[in-house]
Amino acid sequence: MALIPTTILTGFLGAGKTTLLNRILQQPHGHKIAIIENEFGQENINNEILVQDSTEQIIEMNNGCICCTVRGDLIVALSSLARRRDAGELQFDHVIIETTGMANPGPVAQTFFVDEEVALHFMLDAIVTVVDAKHAMQQLDQQEEAQRQVGFADKLLLSKTDLVSEAEVAVLMARLTRINPRAAIIRLDPAHTPIAEILDIRGFNLNAKLEIDPDFLAAEESQSDQEQHAHHDHAHSGSDCDHPSHQEDHAHTVEHAPHAHNHHHAHHDDDIAAFVFKSERPFDAARLEEFLDGMIQVYGPRMLRYKGILLMDGADRKVVFQGVHQIMGSDVGGKWDENEIPASKMVFIGKKLPKDIFIRGLEQCLV
Structure with missing residues (x-):
């Protein structure tokens, strides 16, 4: 059976990860996506979708997506999803893992290489980082986690570009390129979720073309x-x-x-x-x-x-x-x-x- 492509979605607090995921869950894109909220906290996707006080909750959406909230080990969560998929209890062909805003993506990425069961079922497709164009310069100055999230990224999604000038966007993009020259940068359109820019981009694939700005x-x-x-x-x-x-x-x-x-x-x-x-x-x-x-x-x-x-x-x-x-x-x-x-x-x-x-x-x- 083919490996399940998995995207790690990261970004600093308030960057817009949850807003992006909410749009992905609600639009008819034809994909069956399992979204894992790792270390789920106050910033839930939708009170009507997820039960906040559950230790692990899986909800199937009407568009074929499912949502899974976990407080425990990511390896346990991925292995559980794989077993339930193999047993026919769940259907999904992609996984998106949303990290917390202060998370270092490194240990999450390493999960796909250090655990045998995870490696047998899942393939790390890409690390995608949402960057808040309004506050990123200050966050990068003050928070090493924000720099790490940019440095790990295979793709950078700029949010809130409508709140800043074109000159400010240009300066931010130049700084992001200095930190990580191999990650493509695109702007998020508030009215449209670019699924093709997030799924199956093969950013972590060894045989993918090495992109350097x-x-x-x-x-x-x-x-x-x-x-x-x-x-x-x-x-x-x-x-x-x-x-x-x-x-x-x-x-x-x-x-x-x-x-x-x-x-x-x-x-x-x-x-x-x-x-x-x-x-x-x-x-x-x-x-x-x-x-x-x-x-x-x-x-x-x-x-x-x-x-x-x-x-x-x-x-x-x-x-x-x-x-x-x-x-x-x-x-x-x-x-x-x-x-x-x-x-x-x-x-x-x-x-x-x-x-x-x-x-x-x-x-x-x-x-």
Whole structure:
């Protein structure tokens, strides 16, 4: 039986997750969705739908959806839903897990990789984060949880954009891109729930295309030019120099994404940030595995999301990899297209990760 695609829906307090779920439950979209309210509290979807004081309550909706509220272990809840589905008691083809507004999505995502029964029935399709355009800048300044929710995301949904100016939206989008360049950003339309933007987006699929915002990469190239210009008097000779800005193949982190510069807004030094590594030279498999294992041992708790397409020495196909904290996986991908230049492209999103250590280490793993 095919794995059930599951979406983790997260976002800071008041971002609009429950409003979004309420619309999903009430519209005739043709999907049969099980929605799990994890650590269900005061912010219920609808008093007529859910019984707030129940420890676990499953209600079937007239559009084929079901709602499940749980206060206990998410693994127990998912396993129970799977068993009842297999027994024919429940019918659903998708699951959406709504986390609490202060939740760290990391442990929820890890559930799909650490528990055998969950892994046999469910596939983590994507982490979708709702971002409150009105209050996000302040939340990102003050709350690390808000930064984590953005950093973990495969897709970002902007809510309440009608309450702010276009200039404010542009500044916020630039900041979100600095934190997480691989997550697509769309605006939520109050009158329409974009089901296709939430379900089956394969954001967590190992074989999915690695999406990195092109403006993020353009800004990196621009910054690289500035770095090299600033160091033009530094004497070095090719590979003998280990400074990241002097390598033939290198990566950098963005300090100012395009359109982010605004004289009326101060630069925000977020704890959660991203950097990208790129190279057209192949990796030595053994050296790369040893290096990544070491980085995960040391920095795993601070590594929110990491994902990449790898060019490996002696391989005629792409190798794709990704991870959450200390859990990392890899798989063989498709062949390189005829008009595609084989190259590795990796993105790391984490809390105060030592970019230079990662970059130098990855460069030493190249053939």
